[in-house]
Amino acid sequence: MGAEVRAVVQRVTSASVVVEGETIGAINHGFLVLLGVEKGDTPADGSYLAAKIGGLRVFEDAEGKMNLSLADVGGSMLVVSQFTLLGDCRKGRRPSFIEAAPPELADELYLKFCDEVRSQGIPVETGKFRAHMEVSLVNDGPVTLLVDSRKVF
Secondary structure, three states: OOOOOOEEEEEEEEEEEEEOOOEEEEEEEEEEEEEEOOOOOHHHHHHHHHHHHHHHOOOOOOOOOEEOOOOOOOOOEEEOOHHHHHHHHOOOOOOOOOOOOOOOHHHHHHHHHHHHOOOOOOOOOOOOOOOEEEEEEEEEEEEEEEOOOOOOO
């Protein structure tokens, strides 16, 4: 497995994250992004992913075709750090998380990703790093995409 920032992107009509009974992030129309950082990832991986996801054209235009980006439709992004995206389930029944980045690196790249998205003029809400979170969403479509900063086949 090569180093890669990995994201699950869900087009939503609403999404929120709750920590200890308190809503700490919520959006309406936009993307819920679950973001996982792997050992060896660099700020360039986060920048690539922020540009790619921020520019994804998965919202319908006047003709009903997926042709508009998040900025085009005035949408927002809720970004939730999720190391379990790096879980390796190939052996046994308990996932291995040895490829997940150490918390310090993961948090740094998570925050950089959020800053890069904000620099595109897209409003960003976040979860709480290393906290137990309850994430709720209404998937629109449904539209769900897996995006990697690097993919080795």
